[in-house]
Amino acid sequence: MFDFQSLTAKLPTRVKNQLESYFEALEILTEVKDPKVLSALGPSGIRGMILQRGKQGVPTKITSGHYAFFDWSYPHDNAEMEDLYRRAKKGQWDGDMLAWGTPVDPYNPNVPLLPESFVDLSILEKFGVRADSKMKLVLTHSMASWMLSQFLHGEQGALFAAAQVTESVQFFDGKLYGATQVMDEGRHVEVFRRYLESKLEKLYQINDNLFVIIDSLMTDSRWDMKFLGMQIMVEGLALGAFGLMYKMTKEPLLKELLRNVIQDEARHVHYGVCALREHFNKHITEAERREREDWAFEVALLMRNRFMAYEVFEEHFEGILTRAQWREFVLGAPGLQEFRKTMFSRLVPNLREIGLMSPRILQHYERVGLMQYFDGVAADKLSGDQMIRELDQQAASLAA
Ligand SMILES: [Fe+2]
Numbered sequence: 001m002f003d004f005q006s007l008t009a010k011l012p013t014r015v016k017n018q019l020e021s022y023f024e025a026l027e028i029l030t031e032v033k034d035p036k037v038l039s040a041l042g043p044s045g046i047r048g049m050i051l052q053r054g055k056q057g058v059p060t061k062i063t064s065g066h067y068a069f070f071d072w073s074y075p076h077d078n079a080e081m082e083d084l085y086r087r088a089k090k091g092q093w094d095g096d097m098l099a100w101g102t103p104v105d106p107y108n109p110n111v112p113l114l115p116e117s118f119v120d121l122s123i124l125e126k127f128g129v130r131a132d133s134k135m136k137l138v139l140t141h142s143m144a145s146w147m148l149s150q151f152l153h154g155e156q157g158a159l160f161a162a163a164q165v166t167e168s169v170q171f172f173d174g175k176l177y178g179a180t181q182v183m184d185e186g187r188h189v190e191v192f193r194r195y196l197e198s199k200l201e202k203l204y205q206i207n208d209n210l211f212v213i214i215d216s217l218m219t220d221s222r223w224d225m226k227f228l229g230m231q232i233m234v235e236g237l238a239l240g241a242f243g244l245m246y247k248m249t250k251e252p253l254l255k256e257l258l259r260n261v262i263q264d265e266a267r268h269v270h271y272g273v274c275a276l277r278e279h280f281n282k283h284i285t286e287a288e289r290r291e292r293e294d295w296a297f298e299v300a301l302l303m304r305n306r307f308m309a310y311e312v313f314e315e316h317f318e319g320i321l322t323r324a325q326w327r328e329f330v331l332g333a334p335g336l337q338e339f340r341k342t343m344f345s346r347l348v349p350n351l352r353e354i355g356l357m358s359p360r361i362l363q364h365y366e367r368v369g370l371m372q373y374f375d376g377v378a379a380d381k382l383s384g385d386q387m388i389r390e391l392d393q394q395a396a397s398l399a400a
C-alpha cells in the first residue's frame, strides 16, 4: 500500500478529505474478490461515493427493472407469512397518537437524548481541540440528529423496497403481508421526519455508504437481492440501532416512538428471514448462494463503516481534525462502540438462519471481528414484545 498522507500532503483539506473517502470506498469494494459482487455493487459505489448522488440537493431518480409476479390462483402458500399478515393488521398504529406535545430540548442535560458516555471528549482534547460541556451537548445533539436522519433515509429506502418486493415476490401470502409493510414504512417515514423537523430541527444528508446500499438494491432486478439488502441487512442493523437508542435515551417521546417502530421492524425482519430461508435453500444454485453470501459480507462492511458519521465531522471539524483523527474519536466513543456491537448482534444470527454463513465466509467475518454474534437468536424466534421486554430489563439493570 502507498503512503496516502505524503502523497496528498500538499492538497487543500477539502480535496484531501474527498480523495481519502474514495480510497476508503475502493478498499471496501475490493474486500471480497467476487467479480459478480463487484459488478452488482460497483456502479452503486461510484454513484454513491464518487458522484455523491444523494448529496446534490436535488431528488434522485433510480432506475429499477424488476418483474411484477402475478398469480391468478391466489394460493395460500405460506402459513408463517399468513400469520405475520394477521399480526401486522392488528399491530397497526397511528403516528398522530404519539405524545407530540412533549417539549424536547436537545440542550437540557436533565433529559439527555443520549447518555453522557456517548462521546469521549478527552480524545478530542488529545488532538488539541478545546472541549467543554457545551460542546458535549452540541455534539450529542448532532450525533442524535445524524443517526435519526440516517434512520429516516433508510426508512424511505424501506418504503420503496417494500413496495417493489410486494410486486415481485413469488409468495402470495407474502404479497398481502408486504402491503402492511408498505404502510408500516410510510408511518416510519412520517414519525422520524416529524421528530427531526419539529423537535431536533436538524436533518443530515444521506450517508454515502447507505446510499450505495439503497442504490444497489433498488437497481438490482432480482427480488431476493432487494430482500436481502433491505429486510435482512438494512433493517436488521437498524433494529439493533433502534433498540440501543431506545435503551439509552431519556427523552420520553423518542422512546415511545422507537418502541412502536421496533414492534413493526421485528415483523419485517421476521418476514425477510422466513422468505429467504425458503428461497435460498430450495430455489437457487450453490453459485448463486455464494454470490449472495459475498454480497452480504461486503454490505456488512459498508454498514460498519457507515457509522463513522463523517457528515458530523464535515459540519464541526473539517480543517480542524483529519479524517483519521475523527475516526479515532468515533471508534473510541463508548456509546458508538456499543452501537456497532448491538447493530451486528441482530444481523449476524439472521444471516446464519438464511444460509449465508457457510464455513467459507466465516473466516472473513472472523477477520473483521463480527463472529462473536454468530450464536444469537434470529428474528423468526423473537417477537417485538419480547425484544422490548429484554431492552427494558437491560435498561433497568443499567440504571440500577
Ligand atoms: Fe421501517
Ligand SMILES: [Fe+2]
Pocket: 158, 185, 235, 264, 265, 268
Ligand atoms: Fe422495516
